[in-house]
Amino acid sequence: MIVYARFVPSRYFCWAPYHSQNHYEMDVTVNGRVLTAGEIQRRYRRPQKGINSRTIEDQKDIIAQYERTYGKNERAEVTLRYRVNGGAEQTWHWPQQK
């Protein structure tokens, strides 16, 4: 599993967490309406912004799984902005562009 973990982004159950510090902030629009920080917290059970000390892939995975399952009948658009270990800001979107 440790070897497998080298080749997958979200390293669950592999004894190989990223050990990274990710400052993130997300904006969410559902059916054209912008959600407040409280609504985002209720939707994903994660703060609208904060620090993720495992891996940002975990944050992306949670959003993606929610939107593929519980939120599949809603048109959600998510923008996740984050910095890994204080590096340059990066952006991730849901739905992911093909």
Add this chain to the structure above:
Amino acid sequence: MALAATEVAQQPQASPSWNPLRCTGTALPPAVLLMAKLIALCLLLTNHARSLPEPFLPFLPVLDYFDPRLFRRALWVVYVGSATALLFNRWVRTSALLLGSSFLLALMASKLYYSNHKVLCGVVLLLTGLQRPGQDPWMLRYQVVIVYFGAGINKLFDADWRSGQFFEFWAVESLRQPWYTLAAGWLPPMALSQFMGWLTIITELALAAGFLMRRFWPYAIWGGILFHSGLLLFTSSTFTMFYFAMLATFLVFAPWPQSRVLVLFDGDCGFCNQTKNWLEKFDFDRRFDWQPFQNGGGQPWGITDAALQKRLHLVAGEKIYAGFAACKMMLLYNPVFYLATAALLAAPPLAPALFRKVFVGAMLLFFSPLFSPIGEAGYDLVARNRHRIPAKDRCQVG
């Protein structure tokens, strides 16, 4: 006769003691049971049960079909019930198995609940439950090796760990460590962070190798304690259960005495007798066999009466300890010491972060070789003046 008593203490008994401070007489080896109890105790004291999840974004989609409240309540009952049963020596293997399984089921039920330390607790408890009576705990040992190997390899392949970027950001921006920031300012940019990153990688891989080879176990245990305690002192954090669980697993590598430990003391000394009586109250496993040296108990071990007159001696297997070293080993061979230490660290009586730092720092100093000369000098001072210390029993020394 003494040997027979020893064997009885080690064998599983039909009805194990309800005393949570006892670790003998069950289907598990004492060191393995103590390890599982330490984890269970810390889980209960940190009120971990409160954070048990209901199914939400599960790893196994089928868990979404369970009633969330019922699922969480059932998990809570199994979790608290099995942890309590384990502490009170009830069906120890089954209890460990249930506690570990409830942990892993909780992890499967929610990706939000997932974290490395919870996987560690769950797997260690599960493997404890799978431990067969009389079997060497090799599965638990390999699990510890895998944890360090995984953590070390992961960091080795991470560019931010190799360059020091992670450590720089973590220590300066996230933890806002004033001492680190000050020290880093005296060195070239990133030098300290790069050093710390590589030190962590090398330490974790060395611990994996050390725990893999029996002859390095004592070094790996002390290295691991220093590593994790150093992290606690640096971050003021136990990383929730990680500090407790990781250190508890070291017990499966520790040379736990297979028979009773002989303690040779001065039977003519009132203070010594009083100390013996007091310490025996905390020896629930009847681990220590106190013998006045005047009975000739030192002769088979080649310990002279002159040496025994000066210092208390402890014989554990082939090893002989005297004075302050013997006192330290009496602590290390008594489960009460570990359970009390874990309780104080998991539920500190005051200012948790400061208390943990001071307590862990004091413990490290007390057991370090650096303190031994002071400890031995203090012991000798008390031993020389023991006849002056008031005691209930009349002292015949001096």
